[in-house]
Amino acid sequence: MRTIREGLVSEELQRRFHEAHSVLILTGAGVSAESGVPTFRGGGDSTVWRGMPFEIISSAGMLQRDLPAVWEWFNYRRGKLEALKPNPAHEAIARWQDVFKELSLVTQNIDGLHQMAGSRNVIELHGNVWRARCLDCGARSNARDLRFDRGVPLCFDCGGALRPDVVLFGEMLPTGAFELAAVKAESCELCLVVGTSAVVYPAASIPEIARAAGAFLVEVNPERTPLSDLCDEVLTGRAGEILPLLCQQPNREGGHDASYASIERMRPC
Numbered sequence: 297m298r299t300i301r302e303g304l305v306s307e308e309l310q311r312r313f314h315e316a317h318s319v320l321i322l323t324g325a326g327v328s329a330e331s332g333v334p335t336f337r338g339g340g341d342s343t344v345w346r347g348m349p350f351e352i353i354s355s356a357g358m359l360q361r362d363l364p365a366v367w368e369w370f371n372y373r374r375g376k377l378e379a380l381k382p383n384p385a386h387e388a389i390a391r392w393q394d395v396f397k398e399l400s401l402v403t404q405n406i407d408g409l410h411q412m413a414g415s416r417n418v419i420e421l422h423g424n425v426w427r428a429r430c431l432d433c434g435a436r437s438n439a440r441d442l443r444f445d446r447g448v449p450l451c452f453d454c455g456g457a458l459r460p461d462v463v464l465f466g467e468m469l470p471t472g473a474f475e476l477a478a479v480k481a482e483s484c485e486l487c488l489v490v491g492t493s494a495v496v497y498p499a500a501s502i503p504e505i506a507r508a509a510g511a512f513l514v515e516v517n518p519e520r521t522p523l524s525d526l527c528d529e530v531l532t533g534r535a536g537e538i539l540p541l542l543c544q545q546p547n548r549e550g551g552h553d554a555s556y557a558s559i560e561r562m563r564p565c
């Protein structure tokens with residue numbers, strides 16, 4: 297394994313980036329970290345709310361036990377998100393949809409920041425915090441319009457209780473979302489995995505599918521993950537600093553301007 301320091305984006309990655317027709321990007325909480333959204337697991341701490349780890353409060357069991365508490369948690373999260381804006385990583389990804397013939401953006405994030413940056417047709421594996429869903433009739437509502445009755449908002453169509461339209465631990469992903477992502481993964485030439493700890497399944501299997509089907513696999517993350525060893529290149533650093541470099545030509549010295557990033561070449565070119 298060779299580590300290239302001083303912010304070089306390897307020639308091979310530049311070439312693959314410029315030649316690729318079909319690209320898949322899987323994003324996780326880290327892509328929104330520079331916008332101010334807390335990650336779940338990065339940085340040593342994990343998210344805790346009122347003494348409960350998020351694996352408990354964001355779980356199917358909690359929804360059944362205490363729906364008002366789940367709403368409080370998501371109201372709190374929406375309140376924090378309201379003021380936040382996309383960062384250069386979201387913006388770079390949004391620009392790329394007009395660069396590649398086919399760009400599939402698959403996200404585990406529920407914050408809607410990719411869409412706010414201008415990305416279209418985002419495949420949301422874990423739902424969206426700005427939507428609610430009726431437990432009785434399945435109708436979806438805009439979470440900005442909700443009216444709460446004893447801590448739980450009610451459906452405009454049938455009066456049933458609404459829940460956040462997100463995928464909690466122990467719940468199935470939205471019908472078709474994972475399947476569509478898997479099909480795109482099987483046919484992409486380049487797969488970028490950005491800001492995810494790659495521990496939550498089935499999302500974490502998307503890059504595995506892409507790599508097994510022959511894609512060049514690249515991870516962008518300040519920390520190593522269980523996926524790192526499978527990658528062709530690991531770009532160690534922050535998404536908002538690294539992603540904008542990928543579509544730049546190298547400077548005269550052959551490097552880019554970011555001194556924080558390094559690339560580990562996992563597989564000989």
Ligand code: BJW
Pocket residue numbers: 323324325326327329330335336337338339350354404405406422462463464465466467468469490491492493494495496497498516517518519521533534535536
């Ligand atoms: C930066 C950065 C910067 C920092 N730039 N990077 C196989 C084996 C074992 C268990 C399972 C299995 N298959 C399924 C399971 C169960 C479970 C699971 O995977 N558990 C594992 C944790 C063990 N999966 C499920 O339950 C899923 N459902 C399912 O499989 O259905 C079938 C089924 C049903 C019933 C029983 C069994 C199976 C559903 C998963 C839903 C996940 N939901 C959440 C919460 C959403 C709502 C909410 O927000 O509250 O989704 S959990 C949480 O984790 C959230 C995220 O989308 C998800 C992934 O996290 P992510 O995005 O990777 O973030 P972090 O924080 O983990 O990592 C951030 C990374 O960014 C770090 O690496 C940093 O270094 C990096 N970073 N700054 C770039 N500036």
Ligand code: ZN
Pocket residue numbers: 430431432433434435451452453454455456
């Ligand atoms: Zn309803």
